[in-house]
Amino acid sequence: xxxxAWSPRRWFIFAAVILTPTLLISLSFDPWLMKPxxxxxxxxxxxxxxxSLQQGRGFSIDTRQIDWRxxxxxxxxxxxxYKFHLDSPVRTLPATGRPPLWPAIMSGIYLVAGRTPTGFxxxxxxxALCIALAGALATAxxxxxxxxxxxxxxxxxxxxxxxxxxxxxxxxxxxxxxVTNRTLVSYTTDFLTEPLALLLTQVxxxxxxxxxxxEGKRSMRLIFLCGLTLGMMxxxxxxxxxxxxxxxxxxxxITQGSYVHKLRLATILIxxxxxxxxPWWIHNCWQLNRWMPLGTQGxxxxxxxxxxxxxxxxxxxxxxxxxxxxxxxxAHNRLFQQAANDTSRELMVVESARSATHAWILKHLQDxxxxxxxxxxxHWNPYxxxxxxxxxxxxVGAAVVIRANKRVSCLLLGLPILSTxxxxxxxxxxxxxxxxxxxxxxxLAAIGWAGLGLxxxxxxxxxx
Numbered sequence: 088x089x090x091x092a093w094s095p096r097r098w099f100i101f102a103a104v105i106l107t108p109t110l111l112i113s114l115s116f117d118p119w120l121m122k123p124x125x126x127x128x129x130x131x132x133x134x135x136x137x138x139s140l141q142q143g144r145g146f147s148i149d150t151r152q153i154d155w156r157x158x159x160x161x162x163x164x165x166x167x168x169y170k171f172h173l174d175s176p177v178r179t180l181p182a183t184g185r186p187p188l189w190p191a192i193m194s195g196i197y198l199v200a201g202r203t204p205t206g207f208x209x210x211x212x213x214x215a216l217c218i219a220l221a222g223a224l225a226t227a228x229x230x231x232x233x234x235x236x237x238x239x240x241x242x243x244x245x246x247x248x249x250x251x252x253x254x255x256x257x258x259x260x261x262x263x264x265x266v267t268n269r270t271l272v273s274y275t276t277d278f279l280t281e282p283l284a285l286l287l288t289q290v291x292x293x294x295x296x297x298x299x300x301x302e303g304k305r306s307m308r309l310i311f312l313c314g315l316t317l318g319m320m321x322x323x324x325x326x327x328x329x330x331x332x333x334x335x336x337x338x339x340x341i342t343q344g345s346y347v348h349k350l351r352l353a354t355i356l357i358x359x360x361x362x363x364x365x366p367w368w369i370h371n372c373w374q375l376n377r378w379m380p381l382g383t384q385g386x387x388x389x390x391x392x393x394x395x396x397x398x399x400x401x402x403x404x405x406x407x408x409x410x411x412x413x414x415x416x417x418a419h420n421r422l423f424q425q426a427a428n429d430t431s432r433e434l435m436v437v438e439s440a441r442s443a444t445h446a447w448i449l450k451h452l453q454d455x456x457x458x459x460x461x462x463x464x465x466h467w468n469p470y471x472x473x474x475x476x477x478x479x480x481x482x483v484g485a486a487v488v489i490r491a492n493k494r495v496s497c498l499l500l501g502l503p504i505l506s507t508x509x510x511x512x513x514x515x516x517x518x519x520x521x522x523x524x525x526x527x528x529x530x531l532a533a534i535g536w537a538g539l540g541l542x543x544x545x546x547x548x549x550x551x
Contacts, residue, residue, distance in 0.1 A: 095227040095234070098258050102226035102265075106219035109266055110275060114215050119276040121204035123158045126169050130278030131159075133190050136182045138202060140194035146182040146370070150175075158202065176418075180429040181374035183382030187367055188322040189280045215275040217282035221289040222265035225526030228293050229533040230258045232499075235300075236491035237537055260533035261526075264477050270518075271525060281522045284324045288523035291316040292502065299341045299494050306342065306352065313338075314356040318363025325381050326509070326520065328364075331357055333505035340497040375434065383437050390440040392514025393447050398454055402468075403461025405514040413439055459511040466510045468518055477532045484535030502527060 093101070114120060124130030132148065138155050139147045150156065150172075159169040166173065182190070193210055200206040265271060274281045291313060298309045317334065320327040338353035339346075368380030375383070387410055391397065396406035417423045417436060426432045448455070467478070489496045503524055510520050521528075 093230065095231040098230040099223045099227035102223035102258070102262050103219060105262055106222045106265055107216065110215040110219050110272070111212060113272060114211055114275045117211075117276050120211060121208045123207055124278040125276070126172065128277060128279060129185075131169075131172055132182075132185060133193060133278050133280075136185060136187075136190035137193035137197055139182070140191060141197040141202065146187055146190070147180065148182050149177075149179045151177045151179060154202075178429050180433055181371075183371040183374055183379070184384035184387070184433075185382075186280070186322050186325050188319060189283050192283070193278070210278060211275055214277070214279075214282040217286040218265065218271055218275065221282075221286040221526045222261060222529075224286075224289045224293050225265070225530045226258045226261040226533075228289075228296060228526075229261050229530040231296065232488070232491075232495065232530070232534055233257060233537055236495075237487075237534075257533045257537040260480070260536045261529045264473075264529040264532060265525075267473065268525070270522070274522070280323050281519065284320065284327075284523040285525060287316055287320045287323055289526040291320060292498070292527050295338070295341065295498050296495065298338070299492075299498060300343075302343055307355075310338075310352050310356050311359055314359025315363055317356065317360040320523075321360065321364050322367060324523075325385065326513075328381065329509045329513070330505055331360070333501070333508070337497055337501040337505070340501070341494045375430065377434075379437075383433050386437045386441040386444070389513060390444050393444045393451075393458075395447075397514065398451065398458055401461070402465040402517070403458050403515065404465055405516045409443075410440070413443065462511050462515045463507055465515045466507055466518055466521055477529060480532035480535035480539075481528050482535065483538045484531035484533065487534050487538035488531070499527060499531060 119125065124134045135148045135150060135155060136146060138152070139145065139149060142152075156173065160166045160173055192213065196209045196213065197206050200209050271285075294309055294313045294316060298306060298313065301309055317327070317331075335353045335357050338356055339349045342349045342352050344352075371380055371382045372378055388405070390409045390413065391405040391407060394406055394409040396408050397403055400406065414436060417432075417439060420435075423432055423435055426435060451458075469475075470478070485496075485500055488499050506521065506524055
């Protein structure tokens with residue numbers, strides 16, 4: 088079988104046919120399939136926003152709603168599981184702290200199936216579908232890179248040997264890792280943004296790869312598609328906003344033409360992404376009556392990344408304790424108690440968190456490199472078992488890509504580097520921020536598998 092027999096499109100279809108039923112069948116046996124959002128994580132907040140949208144009250148959080156609470160306290164067992172959330176002070180405020188795309192999708196599912204066990208199952212199925220499609224796109228990308236840069240080398244060998252075997256079947260490596268990666272599979276049972284972020288990021292990467300070899304009108308069309316996808320990524324996870332300067336530089340490096348043309352294309356991409364996000368940013372500023380386009384989440388969350396608890400932890404991970412302590416302290420503050428509404432109180436939390444974070448950073452400047460290094464280590468963990476295997480293969484793939492094409496290497500290696508720098512600058516949560524790049528990393532692992540064949544063949548002594 089020749090590697091050219093299957094196009095990237097065929098690999099996409101093959102991977103989708105394998106991954107979609109595999110992930111859905113695996114999900115069907117999970118006890119959480121038809122249950123509401125898990126008591127740990129941010130799922131309950133996304134559920135509250137989706138419920139508000141379903142009820143026609145817009146992007147807001149209202150934990151007083153009896154119908155919303157009933158899902159979590161209808162039985163004694165549920166009340167015990169969700170006690171922390173049910174006993175927390177009720178909140179009624181605009182949902183500016185969470186990006187809108189995922190709760191909007193959830194609300195659409197609720198409108199169709201209701202906020203019922205069927206609706207919960209459909210949400211989790213949608214997450215599984217996002218992962219399956221991302222895997223199919225990553226498989227197609229691996230096939231495309233192999234066809235563009237490794238096939239000529241393979242075709243020099245007429246017999247079916249180790250090198251042709253590795254190259255022909257290396258895209259299946261992506262499928263294998265998507266099926267067996269327990270971290271990815273676990274996200275099919277949550278109400279979190281990781282699966283959607285993974286899918287959109289992989290779409291963005293595939294578009295950018297096509298951009299590497301495009302000119303003229305096609306490059307302009309791809310720039311608009313990249314900008315649209317990047318905007319949707321930001322509307323899924325606000326963290327992607329911090330990627331904008333790095334992506335601008337990467338696009339300058341991967342596009343063709345004069346420097347003026349490269350700069351223009353990169354700038355257009357960023358502008359398109361910002362235009363996509365514009366309505367949501369305006370919504371946040373309008374609701375909060377101040378310049379806070381990203382809403383309230385950022386300053387509050389950053390407090391958990393720059394804190395004594397984060398520094399003391401071996402991982403440098405984000406900690407929930409500092410926010411809890413701050414809210415507990417403010418709860419006894421007279422001005423906080425007399426605030427007009429929950430939005431005003433949330434803004435007081437934002438200001439206090441911002442001041443506390445700023446003061447902590449100034450006091451611990453000498454500790455920032457240590458904290459950043461801990462975050463980087465955590466960002467790429469674990470370093471054993473199957474994770475060590477695919478990461479080692481990805482390193483080999485990185486070497487193959489660098490050797491094959493500098494422009495492509497700027498894309499496929501630039502994004503993981505960018506992700507690492509952003510995490511080092513803010514905080515990490517057990518490696519969750521690397522999830523959107525799993526498709527790219529498994530693609531590099533597949534290229535690395537093919538590269539093993541190339542390097543082993545090149546290492547053989549010449550017969551001449």
